[in-house]
Amino acid sequence: MTHINDVTSLTVEDGIAILTLNSPPVNALSSPVRDGIYRGIQLALEDKSNKAVVLICEGRTFIAGADLVEISGKSTGASLTEAQSMIENSTIPVVAAIHGTALGGGLEVALTCHNRIAVPSAMCGLPEVKLGLLPGAGGTQRLPRIVGVEKALQFLISGEQIAAPACVEMGLVDALAEEGHLRRDAIAFAQQLVAANKPLQRVRDLNDKLEADKGKPEIFSQFRKSIARKTRGFLAPELIVQCVEAAVNNSFDDGIKEEGRLFAIVLKSKESAAQLYQFFAERECWKIPDVPKDTPTIALKKIGIVGAGTMGGGIAMNFANVGYDVTIIDSKPEALDRGLSVIKGNYDRSAKNGRFTKEEVDSRMALISGSLELSDLADCDMVIEAVFENMKVKKQIFTDLDKIVKQGAILATNTSGLNINEIASVTNRPEFVIGLHFFSPANVMRLVEVVRADKTSKEVINTSMKIAKKIGKMAGLVGVCPGFVGNRMLAQRQREANNLVLAGAMPWDIDKVLYDFGFPMGPFAMSDLAGLDIGWNKEKSNGQTIRDVLCEMDRRGQKTGAGYYDYDKNRVPSPSPVVEKSLLEFVKKSGVEKRNYTNDDLLARCIYPMINEGAKLLEEGMAIRSSDIDIIWVNGYGWPAYRGGPMFYADQIGLDTVLAKMKEFEAEFGSAFKPSALLEKLVADGKKFKDA
Numbered sequence: 001m002t003h004i005n006d007v008t009s010l011t012v013e014d015g016i017a018i019l020t021l022n023s024p025p026v027n028a029l030s031s032p033v034r035d036g037i038y039r040g041i042q043l044a045l046e047d048k049s050n051k052a053v054v055l056i057c058e059g060r061t062f063i064a065g066a067d068l069v070e071i072s073g074k075s076t077g078a079s080l081t082e083a084q085s086m087i088e089n090s091t092i093p094v095v096a097a098i099h100g101t102a103l104g105g106g107l108e109v110a111l112t113c114h115n116r117i118a119v120p121s122a123m124c125g126l127p128e129v130k131l132g133l134l135p136g137a138g139g140t141q142r143l144p145r146i147v148g149v150e151k152a153l154q155f156l157i158s159g160e161q162i163a164a165p166a167c168v169e170m171g172l173v174d175a176l177a178e179e180g181h182l183r184r185d186a187i188a189f190a191q192q193l194v195a196a197n198k199p200l201q202r203v204r205d206l207n208d209k210l211e212a213d214k215g216k217p218e219i220f221s222q223f224r225k226s227i228a229r230k231t232r233g234f235l236a237p238e239l240i241v242q243c244v245e246a247a248v249n250n251s252f253d254d255g256i257k258e259e260g261r262l263f264a265i266v267l268k269s270k271e272s273a274a275q276l277y278q279f280f281a282e283r284e285c286w287k288i289p290d291v292p293k294d295t296p297t298i299a300l301k302k303i304g305i306v307g308a309g310t311m312g313g314g315i316a317m318n319f320a321n322v323g324y325d326v327t328i329i330d331s332k333p334e335a336l337d338r339g340l341s342v343i344k345g346n347y348d349r350s351a352k353n354g355r356f357t358k359e360e361v362d363s364r365m366a367l368i369s370g371s372l373e374l375s376d377l378a379d380c381d382m383v384i385e386a387v388f389e390n391m392k393v394k395k396q397i398f399t400d401l402d403k404i405v406k407q408g409a410i411l412a413t414n415t416s417g418l419n420i421n422e423i424a425s426v427t428n429r430p431e432f433v434i435g436l437h438f439f440s441p442a443n444v445m446r447l448v449e450v451v452r453a454d455k456t457s458k459e460v461i462n463t464s465m466k467i468a469k470k471i472g473k474m475a476g477l478v479g480v481c482p483g484f485v486g487n488r489m490l491a492q493r494q495r496e497a498n499n500l501v502l503a504g505a506m507p508w509d510i511d512k513v514l515y516d517f518g519f520p521m522g523p524f525a526m527s528d529l530a531g532l533d534i535g536w537n538k539e540k541s542n543g544q545t546i547r548d549v550l551c552e553m554d555r556r557g558q559k560t561g562a563g564y565y566d567y568d569k570n571r572v573p574s575p576s577p578v579v580e581k582s583l584l585e586f587v588k589k590s591g592v593e594k595r596n597y598t599n600d601d602l603l604a605r606c607i608y609p610m611i612n613e614g615a616k617l618l619e620e621g622m623a624i625r626s627s628d629i630d631i632i633w634v635n636g637y638g639w640p641a642y643r644g645g646p647m648f649y650a651d652q653i654g655l656d657t658v659l660a661k662m663k664e665f666e667a668e669f670g671s672a673f674k675p676s677a678l679l680e681k682l683v684a685d686g687k688k689f690k691d692a
Contacts, residue, residue, distance in 0.1 A: 002043065006032060007030075007032045008032070012049075012050060015050060016051065016187050018053075019041065019056070021033055021037070022057070022058040025059070026060075026065070026100075027057045027061060027062065027064060029065070029067055029080060029106065029109070030067040031076045034083045035076075037078070037109070041087055045092070051191075052093040052094070052190040052193060052194050053190075054095050054186045054190050055096050055097065055110075056183060056186060057100075059100075061099065062096070063106030063110075065103045065104035066080075066104055084108070084109060087109070087112045088112040088113075088202055088204065090114075090200075092200075093194065093200060095189060096110035096115070097118075098110060098117070098182075099121070100122060100123075101125070101161065102118075102122065102123075102125075103127055107124050107125065107126055109137075111142040111143065111203050115174045115189070116172070117182070117186050118164040118167065118168075119164065120163075122163075123164070124162050125155075126159065127159040127160075129156065129158075129159040129237060129240060130159045131272060132235065132271045132273070132274065133266050133267065133275075134239055134240045134263055135156070135259075136263035139156070140240060140243035140246075140259050141204070142204060144244055144247050145203055145204070145210060146206060146209075148209045148213075149210070149244060149247075149248060150223070157231070174189075177189075204252045205252075214248055220245055224241060233640055234271060234641075235266060239265065243262055246258040273652075274648060274649075277645075277648050278634060278644060280627075281627035282474060284625065284627055284628075285474070285476055285628050285631050286469065286475070288461065288462075288465065290458070291465075295458050296459050298382075298460065302325045302326075303316075303326045303382050303383075304328075304376075305384050305386055306329050306374070308335050308370065309330075309335070310442075311414055311438060311442055312328055312339060312384075313343045313443075314438065314440065314441045314442030314443040315414065315443075316328050317347075318438075320368050321364060325367050326367055327369050327371055327380065328371070329373070332372075333372060336370045336371075337370075344365055346443060348361060374400055377404060378404050379406060380405060381410070382467070383410070385401070385411075385412065389417075391422065398411060398413070398423050398427055399426045399427070401427075402426070407429070411432055413434075413436070414435075414436055415435060420433065421480055424455060430456075432460055434450065434453065434456050434460050434461065434464050436451075436464060437450075439636045445635075447473065447474055447635040448468050448476075449475075449478050450468060451478055451484055452480070454480070465477065474631055476628045476629075476632040478622055478628075481620070481622050485617055485628075485632050486632045486636050489610045489614055490610075492609040493523065493607070494523055496605045496606050497522075497523045497524070497606055499669075502586075502592060504587050504594030504596075507564040509597075510523070513599050513602045517640070517643070518640025518643055519639070524565075525564070528557040528558050532550055532556045532557050532564075533551050536548070550564070550579070550582070562578075564579055607646070608661050609672075609673065611679075612673070615675075616676045618678055619676055626651075627690070629646065630646065630648050647689040648690075651688040655688060659680060662679070
């Protein structure tokens, strides 16, 4: 064995040179890895007795991507391009042997190899789009040459990982190895290539699939239309499409130049900076300063859910999906039957869409049982209450659960903002009480706010964070305060949106500003979707609020074909002259002078108070880090990922800008806009939220 450097070694077996990478934890393309590949291939070629090279990795994965720490900094040794050229221009076959994942730059390296073999469990992907980037090492040029333009576009824009058997079907991988025997089978595969004595297959030279799509611009125009809604506001997807267009219309070398030019644009873009920030924020949120990694956890085998409604059913699915036994309780037989039926329907739709098999539907449903008796939760390890937001009801449920459920079990509430300390106070085990605020629909939404009460134990916190990760959620640990983090900040936006309407701004103008900022919809469109009559009492309504006025006109949202907006038969909204007239009359009657607002005015009034409230949450210790606030808003409230989150956005535009505007608002509108002491201090010290 020849040690090329600390992370690369070369051995020879039966005329096959085996270049092995071992750079834990994921063999990322750091300088030593790149240099090791370059020098390893060079060394293998110097020995003329070598007939082929197998590039293989030790540890749990093949090369799983670039070294993000180096991505925009200086590096030493061979560049990635030089390492790839050494592989691609080798005079003997180079075979990539893939296990674990071949992602990003790792797959781009594999694409410069002449052939690829993988174990069935391996996954391949080019996830750069999720970081606001595009593959910058030939991925956009080589991939369409091997799988075709349409598949390449889908592969690149989704950023998803594709299983090895599917990669074989599309031609990305040449052969499957037996699981657990990759090295043996890769060597045998290389020997077969040598015996066949066929010309080396360089992906860059494959043009058949590109030629078939030349002169067909409609392929790209149709694809752009298909992704327009999903990729709105993001820069990278459009530039990726342009790269693939360059692959079709230009030579390989010219296409590589265009890829490089466009990569330089995304690398320096504010969108990529925001998405890279989110990438690291989502890794940081699991680190709890006062809960060490070695804190014990509580073993969870059986989960109980109280409430078979939309939330309870969705929460149950999360646990059944990863193999937990779940018991759902409801006091009404019809509600329980309906809840179980909805779960089955959700699973059936997923199976119909190909997400999993009918057998998996049956196995997941078999893990979920229903009951009308709270006593059937006695042996659960965790019970999650998911009934409507009523403190009296929740306290009674926890009083009963405390008597029924075994000692040592976790009692969690799905409340979206009620005082968990008060809920915990009715139990004899407050240290085992915690908040798990799932977002609706709970089986789809990625976020859960884990809410630590005053007496919640570290073991319960650690267990709750770990189980959140296991069921595929992004968790933000927060403290107990009205609305916790997400809803407390949202209340600021809702208040100001309503105040703006009371001063003569039109709902659709406010919605458009927030939609153009990147939110999926504005507050008034959201109100129409939910129904304006939620919580509205017809008998007590007296026209005192705008909602009263609209509901009294039977404008209750999309379900009645009219709310803040008018809706056609397809529920497409349009500004309503009736609402505009009613609102202006309401404003006039209220004695408020109508004002004209610019889009910047509307955005600042809605967004800056949220940022200020986020600063207060940090100040009070309700959130650990500003990045935790941002992962909550991106994953739970539709904040555009390409803007990083409210606190990151504030850092980008300048905290002095936010502070100055909040002081203006305070002078004009009163103490509700008083700047946070933390915001003032950070500005005075020339720091940002990331420094707090």
